[in-house]
Amino acid sequence: MQHDLIAQARTWLAEDPDPETRAELGAIVDAGDTAELAARFAGTLQFGTAGLRGELGAGPMRMNRSVVIRAAAGLAAYLKDQGEEGGLVVIGYDARYKSEDFARDTAAVMTGAGLRAAVLPRPLPTPVLAYAIRHLGAVAGVEVTASHNPPRDNGYKVYLGDGSQIVPPADGEIAAAIAAVGPLAGVARPEDGWQTLGEEVLAAYLARTDAVLAAGSPRTARTVYTAMHGVGTSVLTAAFERAGFPAPVLVTEQAEPDPAFPTVAFPNPEEPGAMDLAFATARRAAPDLIIANDPDADRCAVAVPDSSVEGGWRMLRGDEVGALLAAHLVERGVSGVFAESIVSSSLLGRIAEKAGLGYEETLTGFKWIARVDGLRYGYEEALGYCVDPEGVRDKDGITAALLVAELASVLKEQGRTLLDLLDDLALAHGLHATDQLSVRVEDLSVIADAMARLREQPPTALAGLAVTSAEDLARGTDRLPPTDGLRYQLEGARVIVRPSGTEPKLKCYLEVVVPVADAAGLPAARSRGADLLAGIKRDLAAAAGI
Numbered sequence: 146m147q148h149d150l151i152a153q154a155r156t157w158l159a160e161d162p163d164p165e166t167r168a169e170l171g172a173i174v175d176a177g178d179t180a181e182l183a184a185r186f187a188g189t190l191q192f193g194t195a196g197l198r199g200e201l202g203a204g205p206m207r208m209n210r211s212v213v214i215r216a217a218a219g220l221a222a223y224l225k226d227q228g229e230e231g232g233l234v235v236i237g238y239d240a241r242y243k244s245e246d247f248a249r250d251t252a253a254v255m256t257g258a259g260l261r262a263a264v265l266p267r268p269l270p271t272p273v274l275a276y277a278i279r280h281l282g283a284v285a286g287v288e289v290t291a292s293h294n295p296p297r298d299n300g301y302k303v304y305l306g307d308g309s310q311i312v313p314p315a316d317g318e319i320a321a322a323i324a325a326v327g328p329l330a331g332v333a334r335p336e337d338g339w340q341t342l343g344e345e346v347l348a349a350y351l352a353r354t355d356a357v358l359a360a361g362s363p364r365t366a367r368t369v370y371t372a373m374h375g376v377g378t379s380v381l382t383a384a385f386e387r388a389g390f391p392a393p394v395l396v397t398e399q400a401e402p403d404p405a406f407p408t409v410a411f412p413n414p415e416e417p418g419a420m421d422l423a424f425a426t427a428r429r430a431a432p433d434l435i436i437a438n439d440p441d442a443d444r445c446a447v448a449v450p451d452s453s454v455e456g457g458w459r460m461l462r463g464d465e466v467g468a469l470l471a472a473h474l475v476e477r478g479v480s481g482v483f484a485e486s487i488v489s490s491s492l493l494g495r496i497a498e499k500a501g502l503g504y505e506e507t508l509t510g511f512k513w514i515a516r517v518d519g520l521r522y523g524y525e526e527a528l529g530y531c532v533d534p535e536g537v538r539d540k541d542g543i544t545a546a547l548l549v550a551e552l553a554s555v556l557k558e559q560g561r562t563l564l565d566l567l568d569d570l571a572l573a574h575g576l577h578a579t580d581q582l583s584v585r586v587e588d589l590s591v592i593a594d595a596m597a598r599l600r601e602q603p604p605t606a607l608a609g610l611a612v613t614s615a616e617d618l619a620r621g622t623d624r625l626p627p628t629d630g631l632r633y634q635l636e637g638a639r640v641i642v643r644p645s646g647t648e649p650k651l652k653c654y655l656e657v658v659v660p661v662a663d664a665a666g667l668p669a670a671r672s673r674g675a676d677l678l679a680g681i682k683r684d685l686a687a688a689a690g691i
Contacts, residue, residue, distance in 0.1 A: 150179055150182040160328060161209070163210040185207060186206065189205040190207070191320070192323055193320070194311060195646050195647050196301045196302040197300055213247045213301060215329070215332075217287070219320070219322035220285065226318075227284075231261065232260055233261045234262050234283060235278050235281055235285075235287075236264045236286070237286070238268055238288070238290070240376050241290065245289075253334040256339045262340065263340040264341050266341060266342050269347065269376055269380065270380050270441060272350075272541035278308045279306075279538070281346070292439060293411065293441075294647070295406075296406045300647075309511075309515040310511060354387065354536075356535075357544045357547055366391075366554040367391050368391070370394070371395070373406070373419065373437060373440055374406045374407070374408070375441060376402055376440065376441060378395065380442065381442070385547070394426060415446070424458045428458070434447060434450075435449075443539065443542050444542050445542040445549065446460065448461065449562065449563050449564060463524070463529070467490065467524035468490065468492045470545070472566060472570060473548065479521055481502065483521065485514065485525060486509045486526075487618075487625070488652075496570070499573070508626065508628050510525070511525065511531060511538075511539050511540045515538040520534045532544050532548050571667060576660075577656060577657075577658050579656045579657075580678040581654055583653070584651045586649050595690055596631070596642070598689060606684075607635060607680070608680025608684055610636045610677070614633070615631070616631065617631060618632055628643070629643060630643035641654045657674050657678055659677075
């Protein structure tokens, strides 16, 4: 066993093009650390519908240049098999460790394989890459990013020529092509021959952002903005300036890209403590709202003044922002289909139905939402919003921020706030309260065990509410393809349990709907909703053994 591991490591070392990871792996081999070698050579990072994502480091179970070169070679082979010889592949990257290296390696492999490659001019938001694919008529796109994962991670996201992320069967076919790649010495990687795009592609994206706003709408909302140490600042501030909004007050400590993400434990606006500096900035600047992007700026978080909470500011849930944007678009008289993933609030369906608009539920992820026929607006509870599907067929934290700022401006002129509009929606459709039970694990078997336990012994009641139906989504439904998940309908509530597709987490999505007769009943309804969510969370954790 030890001899085999060291032999594997030496074979890997011999073709590793990166002096940093060669030195790292060489030190592990020299130390005879077989436990570490076993972890790094236990298999290979699996290419799936999120592409690749993992911890940086040497070996096939880590993100590194060798793994990326193989992924690029497999993608190139797949594209050529699809008849795309000579087609354009656009490559974007964020500001994480190694992102620019991975982008350059991808461009070299595509060029060597007989495709054309174009790299975005600098670290830019993921939605700029998604836009550029269709704008430039590319056959595929690659974004090097790990989104809001910890600093030690990086990733590799693949789009096809429609500008949407890959879905089956393309992901499996690309994975098979990657597995078929031979020694790296056989992968042509010229020193040049690809194009580095200029700022004109960003200018075209920014010109498109204006399309999400209504002509002549008020643009008065004042914002505090944080890029969470990511790549959003320059693009969002340029978009706000173009649109005529007041310049956002920046959270200066987090405004510039920094792959170490020094001020946050996790660079995700949803994580505890991540918004503390934004709240502190807002208490000084007294804006109308706070807007935050995640590090690759495809997600958008919103916080609002709320005197009832400690510190005076409250983060809105993704489901709340999703409903607010839907209501705003309805008020503007849009047509088309509203769509969301199954883990998002059922309130969107009620808003669409009342407005006479189409509505679709999809599996989790914008790779599914973006493919809905006739899509006008799509969102997912994890802070993802697609507000201009003709421009960007993916979540876009820049255009979503513009639309939120427009809505806040419209309400400000009426002497109202986003919280007032949320009250209106509760009175019209019932109070929809959502929460999440999310468990991060070191050992993935914990997730598998919890799913098996729930399948074998599904709960019959949660928080005193009877479970009226239990669906194993792995079997598929009449409207959804199979996925690893469980859905429980309760009397006035809904629960979905699934493993995360991008992080070592078990995620449970909870929703309760409490009828509200009038405005005077809102506080009691909110209290009832919070109590039910707490009870469901407690009982579900016990049922899953987590």
